[in-house]
Amino acid sequence: MTSANPSYPAAGPLADLWSGEFAPRQPLALVVLPQVGFALAHHPPASPPGAPVTLTVPASEPGEAAGLLAEIERRCAPRWVWWSAPTTAAVPLAARVRLGACWDLAAVHRLLHGGRRDDPAAVWAAAAGLPAPPPPPRSTGIARVAQGQLGLWEGTGDGPATGPRRISAGVAADDDGGGADAGGAFGNGPLAADGQLDAGWLHRAATPGEALRRATSLAMLALHTQDRQQAALGSLPDRRARPGRITLAVLTARAESAAELLVRELERDGLPVDRAVAETLLGEIVGPPPHTGADELAARRRDAPVLAHLRGPVDLRNPAAVRAALRTVGIDVPDTRSGRLEPLRDAHPAVAALLTWRRTERIATTYGHRWLDTHVGPDGRLRGAWHASDGAAGRMTAQAGLHNLPADLRVAVVAEPGRVFVRADLGQIEPRVLAVVSADPALAEATRADDMYAPVAVQLGRDRPQAKIAVLAAMYGQTTGSAGEALRRMRRAYPTALAYLDDADAAGRAGRDLRTYGGRRIRLAPAPRPPRGLTDPAPPDEASPVAGGIPETARGRFARNAVIQGPAAELFKAWAVTVRAELPALDGEIVLCLHDELLLQVPAAHADAAADLLHRSLAATATYWAAGSGVRFVVEVSILRRWSDAVH
DNA sequence: TTCCCAACGTA
DNA sequence: CGTACGTTGGGAAT
Numbered sequence: 009m010t011s012a013n014p015s016y017p018a019a020g021p022l023a024d025l026w027s028g029e030f031a032p033r034q035p036l037a038l039v040v041l042p043q044v045g046f047a048l049a050h051h052p053p054a055s056p057p058g059a060p061v062t063l064t065v066p067a068s069e070p071g072e073a074a075g076l077l078a079e080i081e082r083r084c085a086p087r088w089v090w091w092s093a094p095t096t097a098a099v100p101l102a103a104r105v106r107l108g109a110c111w112d113l114a115a116v117h118r119l120l121h122g123g124r125r126d127d128p129a130a131v132w133a134a135a136a137g138l139p140a141p142p143p144p145p146r147s148t149g150i151a152r153v154a155q156g157q158l159g160l161w162e163g164t165g166d167g168p169a170t171g172p173r174r175i176s177a178g179v180a181a182d183d184d185g186g187g188a189d190a191g192g193a194f195g196n197g198p199l200a201a202d203g204q205l206d207a208g209w210l211h212r213a214a215t216p217g218e219a220l221r222r223a224t225s226l227a228m229l230a231l232h233t234q235d236r237q238q239a240a241l242g243s244l245p246d247r248r249a250r251p252g253r254i255t256l257a258v259l260t261a262r263a264e265s266a267a268e269l270l271v272r273e274l275e276r277d278g279l280p281v282d283r284a285v286a287e288t289l290l291g292e293i294v295g296p297p298p299h300t301g302a303d304e305l306a307a308r309r310r311d312a313p314v315l316a317h318l319r320g321p322v323d324l325r326n327p328a329a330v331r332a333a334l335r336t337v338g339i340d341v342p343d344t345r346s347g348r349l350e351p352l353r354d355a356h357p358a359v360a361a362l363l364t365w366r367r368t369e370r371i372a373t374t375y376g377h378r379w380l381d382t383h384v385g386p387d388g389r390l391r392g393a394w395h396a397s398d399g400a401a402g403r404m405t406a407q408a409g410l411h412n413l414p415a416d417l418r419v420a421v422v423a424e425p426g427r428v429f430v431r432a433d434l435g436q437i438e439p440r441v442l443a444v445v446s447a448d449p450a451l452a453e454a455t456r457a458d459d460m461y462a463p464v465a466v467q468l469g470r471d472r473p474q475a476k477i478a479v480l481a482a483m484y485g486q487t488t489g490s491a492g493e494a495l496r497r498m499r500r501a502y503p504t505a506l507a508y509l510d511d512a513d514a515a516g517r518a519g520r521d522l523r524t525y526g527g528r529r530i531r532l533a534p535a536p537r538p539p540r541g542l543t544d545p546a547p548p549d550e551a552s553p554v555a556g557g558i559p560e561t562a563r564g565r566f567a568r569n570a571v572i573q574g575p576a577a578e579l580f581k582a583w584a585v586t587v588r589a590e591l592p593a594l595d596g597e598i599v600l601c602l603h604d605e606l607l608l609q610v611p612a613a614h615a616d617a618a619a620d621l622l623h624r625s626l627a628a629t630a631t632y633w634a635a636g637s638g639v640r641f642v643v644e645v646s647i648l649r650r651w652s653d654a655v656h
Numbered sequence: 657t658t659c660c661c662a663a664c665g666t667a
Numbered sequence: 668c669g670t671a672c673g674t675t676g677g678g679a680a681t
Contacts, residue, residue: 325676327662345663370664374674398672403667405672412666412673477668484669569670573667603667603671 022065022076026083029054033109036086037230038077039223040096044216046073047223049231050086060231062224074103081107089113089234091128091226093268101272106592112265113230116237118397119257119264122521122529132205132229135236141204197225205229237261244527247447248635257527259632260578264397266585270598271394271404273588278389279410279421279599280609286380286420293416294368297377310372314365317358324365334358375409375417383408388424396581400566401574402528404581404601411602421651428612428647430596432622434580434604435642436460439479441576444637445525446508450501452638468497482506483572485513485565509568516567517560526578530570532563579633579641580604586625594618607651619645 029052030036037049045066052061067073077100080086088107090096092114100107113135114126121134129141198209210226213219241257248256287297294310311324322333330344337356341348346363353360384390392408405411413421423429439460443451454463465475478494482505486495499506515522515532522530558566584601587608591597594617596610610618622645630641646653 323677326678328677343662366663370675373676374665379674392673401671403671407673409665409674412664414665479668481668486668565669566671573671605667 030084032085033087035089035234037089037227039227040099041219045220047227049227060228064220070099074100074105078105087111089230110265111234112268113233115264115268116261119528122531129205129207135233138203260526263582263585267396267581270588271396274394278391280424281384281390281420282422283388294372294376314361317361401570403577418652423609423649427609428615430608430618430647432606432643432645437576437604438572440641442505442572443639444634445575446505448502448504451505455640467501470494485568512567512571513564516563524574528574583626583629586629590621615647
């Protein structure tokens, strides 16, 4: 706790907050102005509708702000509502203050509406039923953050950064008074005449005090936006719905919001890597780290064994040149991929030499000494940027090689002294997810087995490998006809599951948008062009990833995959954030998320408790996520000193 | 400088 | 069987 003033909570503005009115997990909107303070808005159950209560809390030191937020977290346990985690949660994250439950308006907006854009103006417009506003101008660095996001205020107190600017019909009043508008009682300060959110309004405040007052308007607007998002999610179809049961889409929104916090923690804390082990390993594979230009040239001598088998100088890094060179020695291939060349390994010594060279070169260029220096900090943590929901299906993504680290390098991922890894891997998550989302009773029955391909094989009258291929062919759309008969039997044995997949396929071909089981919108229709501002050079490409020249069959496979991969990602994240919530009690942390695998680091003494937590969390998550489906999920948990000890 | 491709790593 | 994503070097387009 870094709060400088222990007497503060007893009096002052926050005293109202813990006077007994605040129910746990009640929404509490937060807008943070670093170096200034923060603004809060909440809606006491007793107060009349549309009359939120706001507070401003001055705190010039980030540590003081973080301490106060920690105190609110401890005493009120709210559901924090913010426009976006990267900006708003930066202060508590830097102070290692853990906030539990949140509602990330940007993340929920992407869930509800798809697409990539999630700046406050776009989020508000969608929640208010307004047309999408013109995209913020493209810029870079700090300017980009300040333009697109609320919660950063960089004013110095000696005047507005840009002069006060009237927008539209001059309704961007600086006070909180004003007439009715699309939003209701929160005042029209940040809203223009057309109801759109003016994202620059906060930053144009003349003084820190004025900025803090404006922040309360944005906190009220956040609260209102949350309300609308929750209503929209609550009205989505939910097969599990029962009176009094929260709909899955709302639960997904909560999990996706928490996942945004989780990835900020992953970025902050990184993955433990033993640098000495990594350097030794790299030395064996690619040689010593290059310190000089001469060393770089020496590295190119790795080419020699391959070139010895070919005529003349060949640029091995240029696939076209490699293909041409191979043709001169009698190897004629349409491309030079390893899968293509592997069968020809013995046809000419150049092929084997090339394949060996490729493997080494991959390590040297992508995961070599430079990668180590760039991404592993002095504290032995590998750090990269994360997205909590990315791409078509809303999977987590990570940079710096965190998601595509070659298996050979995993020996260098070593738990720190006194601590161990606890690794958990969801088994056969995709076919199990298919059983849930399609509500196929026969497939659900198969999930009762630890290895569900075994009962499927019995059902199909085929062996296990054939059964597995049939399931995968159904889920992802086969193009080569090797699974024909097995697939026909699959269709007869599991008609409900196959119909679900066929529907998705048809939607993909027709360009109809889909929703995942958890409510995420998958854009398949060509996006309408956003209104173009007069000065905007070109709007960023917001077209759906599968629009345009991609053939129908590919769009069908894409959609087929998205309705499985998407819900699998939603289940995974719901599980992960449940684990996260309980880990502080064990002094543990999540250090890696890998689509169906969680890697924890915990004190050795708590390893068994962490393993138990992973099992219990999955059971708890599946209970609501797969309610009524009869589908069983399985997780394999192991306790390890190094990641490579994992059984695969 | 920006964008696309080929190739290959992970799930 | 297929899908997803990140990273690299090379080359073409700008």
